[in-house]
Amino acid sequence: MTRPQIGIVGGGLAGLSAAIACGDAGAQVTLFEARPRLGGATWSSERNGLWIDNGQHVFLRCCDHYIAFLRRLGVMDLVTLQDRLDIPVLMPGRGMARLRRGALPAPLHMTGSLLQYSHLSVFERLQIGRAAFALRELDLSDPKLDLQSFGGWLREHGQSEAAIERFWDLFTRATINLRPRDASLALAVKVFQTGLLTDPRAGEIGISKVPLSQLHAEPAERELEKLGGAVQTRAPVEAVECGPHGEASVRSRDRVYPFDAVIVATPHDAAAEILPDAAKVNREALRALGTSPIVNLHIVYDRVVMDEPFAAGVETPMQWIFDHTAAAGLKNGQCLTVSLSVADAYVGASRDALREEFEPALQQLFPAASHAQVVDFFATCERAATFRGAPGTASKRPKAETAVRSISLAGAWTDTGWPATMEGAVRSGNSAARAALISVGVRSGLPEAVAA
Secondary structure (H helix, E strand, O other), rough: OOEEEEEEEEEHHHHHHHHHHHHHHHOEEEEEOOOOOOOOOOOEEEOOOOOEEEEEEEOOOOOOOHHHHHOOOOHHHHEEOOOOOEEEEEEEOOOOEEEOOOOOOHHHHHHHHOOOOOOOHHHHHHHHHHHHHHHHOOOOOOHHHOOOOOOHHHHOOOOOOHHHHHHHHHHHHHHHOHHHHHHHHHHHHHHHHHHHOOOOOOOOEEEOOOOHHHOOHHHHHHHHHHHOOOEEOOOOOEEEEEEOOOEEEEEEOOEEEEOOOOOOOHHHHHHEEEHHHOOEEEEEEHOOOOOOEEEEEEEEOOOOOOOOEEEEEEEOOOOEEEEEEHHHOOOEEEEEEEEEOHHHOOOOOHHHHHHHHHHHHHHHHOOHHHHOOOOEEEEEEEOOOOOOOOOOOOOOOOEOOOOOOOOOEEOOHHHHHOOOOHHHHHHHHHHOOOOOHHHHHOOOOOOOOOOO
């Protein structure tokens, strides 16, 4: 029996997860990636003998599709996952407070640490608890949630500016890549209900122990080769086309490749350019999704300055700080990665300007940094790291299926119900693979259906 031929355009997490799912179901997969590497927004490079990720990516225990993808690749031993949620939160002049899971059932499991959260007044802590219970009761299926900003909702529910800055913003920036005032309430409800308010273990944080290319791209390519698939890098796609009988093809610079089905797993702005009119995907809506940048600082010290595997900062330019020493391959000293979401103000900033602002900020949070020598300091930037999850976003995010049965869509920007996270990307890949496989008559071995 002839194997179905499925083409996948885009080699990020969405494309890789779709490719593995299609290959596992028996399809012959050809993956096209314009860049010289796979991995999309999760890639690594070598600098001065150290392996540096373009940015720090984490996952939560509730990211079940992403974790299943890691298990499928056989790389779960290359990540760490907390046994108990525990977030050190640093504030200049006030030291450290911790947000950690207790023994009570959800949503009371955070009560103990919240009551002791010294970065806010007792009244503000109690108000956070009240708002959390109200947030838990919101109906995610209500389309009105996406028309309101999370920040506006928080203010309506008695949250002070300090509470928004020192508590809610910690999670909103890291997951939606926007401040609460700019973020869709629907996406915020998804983040908090799924990660913090329903299952007490859901928010436990996972981090790669190796460079991200070794966690995603390289194992996925090996698995695709075992499945008989083909990977073409440096292979930009000019258009995805469909014939008079619904057949699909991929047109590159040198030739046209016919397939039984095609999955478009590029960034949303690129998808808007290469999809055929017959797919009836709203190109203007895709372009209107916009983007939000992330800048990551990489600081190499001659000694250890941070004792925690990661920490968050409030009332400081610092946001989330990670110990990247082991993953970088550094033998002496410490390599810190500072992740700056909603980083519009820092895009294009010079190394000297960034160092002038952030080196003193690090010293404020970590006194040992004042006595350490900075061996290296540089930045990486993803200008279009995520789509912009603002109010009104939901109506712009398309389903995996298009009007052409043989063409489906994958990407964290599709209608997964999640913000632009690694979990959203893998969920989208599974949804697109399912649609593509069904279109070619495969009914067994389908990836799990994804409900938005």
